[in-house]
Amino acid sequence: MAKEVVEKDEASVDVLPPRNPARTGLMTASPDWSDDENGGLNPRDYVSSLARGLEVLRAFNRTRRKMTLSEVAAETGNTRAGARRILLTLVHEGYAVADGKLFDLTPQVLELGYSVLSSKGAWDIARPFIDHLSSELRESVSAAVLDRFDVVYVSGAQYHRVISVGITVGARFPAHCTATGRVLLAAQAPEMWPGMLQHIPLTRMTEHTVTDPTEFRRVLEQVRDQGWSLVDQELETGLMSIAVPLHNPSGGLVGAINVGIPTVRMSAATAIEYVLPKLQETVLNIRESLKR
Amino acid sequence: MAKEVVEKDEASVDVLPPRNPARTGLMTASPDWSDDENGGLNPRDYVSSLARGLEVLRAFNRTRRKMTLSEVAAETGNTRAGARRILLTLVHEGYAVADGKLFDLTPQVLELGYSVLSSKGAWDIARPFIDHLSSELRESVSAAVLDRFDVVYVSGAQYHRVISVGITVGARFPAHCTATGRVLLAAQAPEMWPGMLQHIPLTRMTEHTVTDPTEFRRVLEQVRDQGWSLVDQELETGLMSIAVPLHNPSGGLVGAINVGIPTVRMSAATAIEYVLPKLQETVLNIRESLKR
DNA sequence: CACAAGAGTGCGTTATGTGAACAATAGCAC
DNA sequence: GTGCTATTGTTCACATAACGCACTCTTGTG
Numbered sequence: 222m223a224k225e226v227v228e229k230d231e232a233s234v235d236v237l238p239p240r241n242p243a244r245t246g247l248m249t250a251s252p253d254w255s256d257d258e259n260g261g262l263n264p265r266d267y268v269s270s271l272a273r274g275l276e277v278l279r280a281f282n283r284t285r286r287k288m289t290l291s292e293v294a295a296e297t298g299n300t301r302a303g304a305r306r307i308l309l310t311l312v313h314e315g316y317a318v319a320d321g322k323l324f325d326l327t328p329q330v331l332e333l334g335y336s337v338l339s340s341k342g343a344w345d346i347a348r349p350f351i352d353h354l355s356s357e358l359r360e361s362v363s364a365a366v367l368d369r370f371d372v373v374y375v376s377g378a379q380y381h382r383v384i385s386v387g388i389t390v391g392a393r394f395p396a397h398c399t400a401t402g403r404v405l406l407a408a409q410a411p412e413m414w415p416g417m418l419q420h421i422p423l424t425r426m427t428e429h430t431v432t433d434p435t436e437f438r439r440v441l442e443q444v445r446d447q448g449w450s451l452v453d454q455e456l457e458t459g460l461m462s463i464a465v466p467l468h469n470p471s472g473g474l475v476g477a478i479n480v481g482i483p484t485v486r487m488s489a490a491t492a493i494e495y496v497l498p499k500l501q502e503t504v505l506n507i508r509e510s511l512k513r
Numbered sequence: 514m515a516k517e518v519v520e521k522d523e524a525s526v527d528v529l530p531p532r533n534p535a536r537t538g539l540m541t542a543s544p545d546w547s548d549d550e551n552g553g554l555n556p557r558d559y560v561s562s563l564a565r566g567l568e569v570l571r572a573f574n575r576t577r578r579k580m581t582l583s584e585v586a587a588e589t590g591n592t593r594a595g596a597r598r599i600l601l602t603l604v605h606e607g608y609a610v611a612d613g614k615l616f617d618l619t620p621q622v623l624e625l626g627y628s629v630l631s632s633k634g635a636w637d638i639a640r641p642f643i644d645h646l647s648s649e650l651r652e653s654v655s656a657a658v659l660d661r662f663d664v665v666y667v668s669g670a671q672y673h674r675v676i677s678v679g680i681t682v683g684a685r686f687p688a689h690c691t692a693t694g695r696v697l698l699a700a701q702a703p704e705m706w707p708g709m710l711q712h713i714p715l716t717r718m719t720e721h722t723v724t725d726p727t728e729f730r731r732v733l734e735q736v737r738d739q740g741w742s743l744v745d746q747e748l749e750t751g752l753m754s755i756a757v758p759l760h761n762p763s764g765g766l767v768g769a770i771n772v773g774i775p776t777v778r779m780s781a782a783t784a785i786e787y788v789l790p791k792l793q794e795t796v797l798n799i800r801e802s803l804k805r
Numbered sequence: 806c807a808c809a810a811g812a813g814t815g816c817g818t819t820a821t822g823t824g825a826a827c828a829a830t831a832g833c834a835c
Numbered sequence: 836g837t838g839c840t841a842t843t844g845t846t847c848a849c850a851t852a853a854c855g856c857a858c859t860c861t862t863g864t865g
């Protein structure tokens with residue numbers, strides 16, 4: 222008995238979990254997809270209590286709220302005693318509340334990640350343009366950034382008709398099968414491509430998802446060369462999305478903006494003909510605004 | 514900025530770190546309005562490493578991104594060695610990246626607080642109604658929940674005219690001078706009122722802000738009795754806001770929804786006559802939807 | 806009332822924080 | 836440029852705080 226099967230990431234219990242290596246001495250910049258996926262981290266440079274605590278917070282996100290101590294322990298691979306200490310700490314610091322035996326997060330946890338959403342103010346500036354594009358096209362528009370192999374939505378305007386494409390801020394999807402994701406992946410520096418292409422899991426999401434590495438590489442090359450991406454039902458059946466990258470005035474990649482369109486409403490050809498120019502115009506306008 | 518000596522609390526070597534380790538002490542944690550302000554927490558029940566780590570994450574939010582190790586140490590009241598271990602842990606877990614000597618958070622931190630935004634799906638359901646109200650009124654509409662004495666915005670639709678009221682999801686404002694805040698405070702159980710009224714800091718934000726406790730109590734009573742709140746330029750000059758509470762079908766308080774209106778565009782009387790009914794209708798519709 | 810499941814506790818062992826020393830930079834005066 | 840100093844990043848040793856384990860206590864169920 223004792224320990225349940227923790228089927229998620231098995232590494233949760235002793236030795237250093239694998240992730241970004243960060244060697245001592247030279248610091249690795251930007252999510253490195255290079256091949257040194259070791260875990261070679263000096264034990265002195267690691268605080269496992271912190272990692273465990275963060276894992277508890279994530280557990281609440283996975284399971285969607287309200288768990289007992291034991292559930293948290295099982296979910297995170299902790300002992301009950303350990304989970305209890307962590308939960309009480311979170312309560313003490315105001316990140317969680319204990320309601321009887323059920324623990325729950327408070328809105329204070331937003332303080333932990335909020336800066337990413339409001340960062341640099343670039344998205345604040347982009348916001349009106351996104352809204353405007355949304356009402357003009359009468360479709361949902363959103364902005365996303367890349368986090369490893371996921372896209373994370375940082376802003377968005379939903380346009381609601383009968384069918385609507387709903388994306389919440391903070392949502393996360395695999396990059397390989399989303400238009401924003403492909404635009405962002407394609408915009409990575411050339412030297413990143415090998416590692417990226419080697420490590421990215423081309424998970425099949427629908428019958429249309431591109432899962433062949435060679436084909437995926439070709440797709441990415443095309444996206445890079447044409448400067449936009451259209452993805453037709455590779456993430457979700459019935460959903461088409463078209464995206465372009467957003468660069469700041471100095472040329473740096475800020476993120477990507479996409480329009481999500483239910484396939485019943487428009488063909489891919491129509492989207493390219495009608496939506497794409499407006500999307501491109503929008504990012505140009507945003508970029509212009511960022512100058513000031 | 515803030516590069517002073519880090520004198521910490523000298524006796525830090527034993528039991529229970531005080532409430533907020535960070536000297537800068539904005540935003541103290543721990544959600545007890547009641548008077549049990551003991552701090553009486555068994556050392557066994559507290560993981561200070563976790564609290565330190567979370568404090569580092571918050572430091573990034575306060576200062577808005579990119580800090581060196583030493584800056585983080587100073588900002589959080591840690592030693593450089595300790596800050597380093599925490600930062601390297603965050604990097605290892607993917608929450609941060611080290612770019613040369615500058616550390617920065619990644620979008621992965623959103624995973625920590627995301628569940629609050631997407632919780633229970635109540636806000637997902639409310640979302641279309643909020644959007645609809647926004648386009649109908651041609652004003653920005655948002656939804657918020659209470660976190661101690663702050664309101665935190667969890668959803669919103671911005672309507673952009675020349676002047677627009679811009680609120681980002683995750684934003685946080687003092688509850689006492691916002692319409693949503695007053696609605697939520699007023700909806701607290703009667704036995705909470707004394708502690709609440711005693712502890713809430715009635716910070717002056719504009720010349721209109723109600724800062725007198727007695728008057729504030731009267732205001733709150735009125736809000737409770739009438740079931741809505743209109744706040745005229747008490748948070749920000751030129752901004753008026755009107756809010757109503759949102760209850761779920763079983764009567765529990767879910768949050769509040771408000772319409773923000775630039776004062777140049779409408780008088781308070783007009784807002785009450787014209788906006789309030791639509792707002793009330795909207796929450797009724799949302800509540801109806803939540804039943805299913 | 807017995808039983809099971811979960812919550813809380815004491816203790817030996819391990820991992821972590823601290824402060825100080827050391828190393829590498831960055832400024833800065835010249 | 837050279838040499839100086841102030842600042843920041845890194846390492847180390849040791850005191851101690853946090854861990855898991857095994858245990859007890861509480862609560863809810865038949």
